[in-house]
Amino acid sequence: MKLDARHVPIAGFTVVETLIGLGILAIVSTGVYFSYASVLEIIQSAHYNSGALSVIESEIETARNMRYEDIGVVGGVPPGKLQQEKTVSVGGVPFTLHTYVRNIDDPFDGTLGGSPNDTAPADYKIVQFQVTCDTCSRYQIISMATYIAPKNLESTSKNGNLFIRVFDAAGAAIPGATVHVTNASVTPAIDLTDTTNNDGLLQLVDIATSSAGYRITVQKDGYSSDQTYAPGAPANPLQPDATVATQQLTITSLAIDRVSTLSVQARDQVCTPAGAFSFLMTGTKLIGTSPDTPKYSATTTTSASGIASLSAVEWDTYTFRPTDTTRDIAGAIASLSLTIDPATDHALAWMVASRSGNALLVSVTDQNGQPLNDATVRVTGTGYDRTRTSGYGSILQTDWPAGSYTFASDFLDVSDPQQLTLLSQGGSYASASLEWLESESIDLGTSSITFQDLQWNPTSQPAPTGAESLTFQVAANSDNATWTWVGPDGSPTSFFTTPGQAIPGFLAGNRYFKYRAYLSTADAAYTPSLTDVALGFSSGCVPTGQAYFNGISADTVTVEITRPGYQPLTTTAAISSAWQRIVLSLAP
Numbered sequence: 001m002k003l004d005a006r007h008v009p010i011a012g013f014t015v016v017e018t019l020i021g022l023g024i025l026a027i028v029s030t031g032v033y034f035s036y037a038s039v040l041e042i043i044q045s046a047h048y049n050s051g052a053l054s055v056i057e058s059e060i061e062t063a064r065n066m067r068y069e070d071i072g073v074v075g076g077v078p079p080g081k082l083q084q085e086k087t088v089s090v091g092g093v094p095f096t097l098h099t100y101v102r103n104i105d106d107p108f109d110g111t112l113g114g115s116p117n118d119t120a121p122a123d124y125k126i127v128q129f130q131v132t133c134d135t136c137s138r139y140q141i142i143s144m145a146t147y148i149a150p151k152n153l154e155s156t157s158k159n160g161n162l163f164i165r166v167f168d169a170a171g172a173a174i175p176g177a178t179v180h181v182t183n184a185s186v187t188p189a190i191d192l193t194d195t196t197n198n199d200g201l202l203q204l205v206d207i208a209t210s211s212a213g214y215r216i217t218v219q220k221d222g223y224s225s226d227q228t229y230a231p232g233a234p235a236n237p238l239q240p241d242a243t244v245a246t247q248q249l250t251i252t253s254l255a256i257d258r259v260s261t262l263s264v265q266a267r268d269q270v271c272t273p274a275g276a277f278s279f280l281m282t283g284t285k286l287i288g289t290s291p292d293t294p295k296y297s298a299t300t301t302t303s304a305s306g307i308a309s310l311s312a313v314e315w316d317t318y319t320f321r322p323t324d325t326t327r328d329i330a331g332a333i334a335s336l337s338l339t340i341d342p343a344t345d346h347a348l349a350w351m352v353a354s355r356s357g358n359a360l361l362v363s364v365t366d367q368n369g370q371p372l373n374d375a376t377v378r379v380t381g382t383g384y385d386r387t388r389t390s391g392y393g394s395i396l397q398t399d400w401p402a403g404s405y406t407f408a409s410d411f412l413d414v415s416d417p418q419q420l421t422l423l424s425q426g427g428s429y430a431s432a433s434l435e436w437l438e439s440e441s442i443d444l445g446t447s448s449i450t451f452q453d454l455q456w457n458p459t460s461q462p463a464p465t466g467a468e469s470l471t472f473q474v475a476a477n478s479d480n481a482t483w484t485w486v487g488p489d490g491s492p493t494s495f496f497t498t499p500g501q502a503i504p505g506f507l508a509g510n511r512y513f514k515y516r517a518y519l520s521t522a523d524a525a526y527t528p529s530l531t532d533v534a535l536g537f538s539s540g541c542v543p544t545g546q547a548y549f550n551g552i553s554a555d556t557v558t559v560e561i562t563r564p565g566y567q568p569l570t571t572t573a574a575i576s577s578a579w580q581r582i583v584l585s586l587a588p
Helices: 015-064
Strands: 087-092 093-103 124-132 142-148 160-167 180-185 190-195 201-207 208-217 242-244 249-255 260-267 279-281 287-289 297-301 307-313 316-324 327-333 338-342 345-356 357-366 374-382 385-390 393-397 406-410 421-422 435-439 450-458 470-477 512-519 532-539 546-552 555-563 570-573 578-587
Touching: 015 087, 015 093, 015 124, 015 142, 087 180, 093 142, 093 201, 093 287, 160 180, 160 208, 160 242, 180 570, 190 201, 208 249, 208 385, 208 450, 242 249, 249 555, 260 338, 297 307, 316 327, 327 546, 338 345, 345 546, 357 555, 374 546, 385 546, 421 512, 570 578
Parallel strands: 160 249, 260 345, 357 578
Antiparallel strands: 087 093, 093 124, 124 142, 160 201, 180 190, 180 208, 208 242, 260 307, 279 297, 279 316, 316 338, 327 345, 357 546, 374 385, 374 555, 393 532, 406 435, 435 512, 450 532, 470 512, 555 570
């Protein structure tokens, strides 16, 4: 409130009152605007519907004035002069008119294949029109149908009949499936698109006879597809193109169902994504025999992130094998054979390793098919002898070139990167000191780590070098910075003296790992040596119950498996391809 020159109060609005008033005005205005817009949309929708109805009414009138013999669709069954699809503009709005014509077998005089049998089943026709509009908002598809009968009684036909039945994986009928039928060997040629009825049937009555001439393809949005095949493509098709004989009924059944998704993740044993890794995925459903031709067999490649995503996978049982030129599947979290049901989601994870010669993946299970870790698997063959532990990853270091280690003491010879020894000075080796090499940091890619053991070669040293002339300590952490060196008992004063000693359990859960190799000699004329070191570990990126062997020549190898609590197993495997997998079960 304020005063004028005569000190008379003058009414006014505060800032708060003004803002409240503006807010109320905005709410009312918005409501009026949206109400107005809604009315406009309703009016526009009515305009679209009116235009669509005029299109159908015009087409119905055209059909009723045609000769009965001409009432059909071009390329369809029955053949005629109506277009299966055309664009009609009304008031500048483009509508799409879809036309379907079918012969109807009325039960009044018997039915096809019934009692009595109707040898002239095309009693009259149903003509259905459907109008769609891709550019119209708030538009609902309009459909109308009319029956048209001939002036005279039908005569016995020399044509045949084709019923197409579409069902899902459980055998239930699928209504509304799109059916595409073609046949270029009849006159006029047939190129028809129609849909199944509520019983999953499309009935083509009174159509031209043809031997293996009707190609049928069925599909539906969100579903797989199925089709018939010409003889010879593939050889001996299991579902050949349909044959229609005079006054006979041919029933062709095709199966489709909702598709599924599959994600495949490929990574190495330290969780690094394996990008551009290619593999072959093959289904067990066949479309032909002699030779067997699978319905699905395709090579897929992972993305840069090591993932391959398939979004339209048909229900089936699939197998997988690597086709990559430089890498193999060295283990699979879940099986390399997968059954996919309709409308399901699946994920696979594989461990990938560099390829070297032929490879054998050994999966070890118990009597119930469950993966078994900690089984010793030995594979021997001509010039080949390697041992792995199932469920373990293994990082092998076979050389120490410059830059591949953190530190090497002065009296350690690193001139030969494939072998570590004490440094020779005038034919003598340092015998009064303990020399050591510290490895570079090994990144295992995840903290879900359990360290198993440390292996090295040679496993024994020259006797003059003395007892424990080659020993090790290890360290692990999650920051890649703090290193506390310990031996097998977990103390900083103990050392690993024998290959295969267990790494202390308290180091589990650490992502980064290092080892120190200590060399010494009791006789200056002799030196210990180190040619390779292997770290055994298990993690979330290493599949359980599997052991991978590569570098095998084409040969028959012997596979020996032992594990405490189970009977040992010895068998042979013929190495007949660049990569193969065997599954072996142990009995308790």
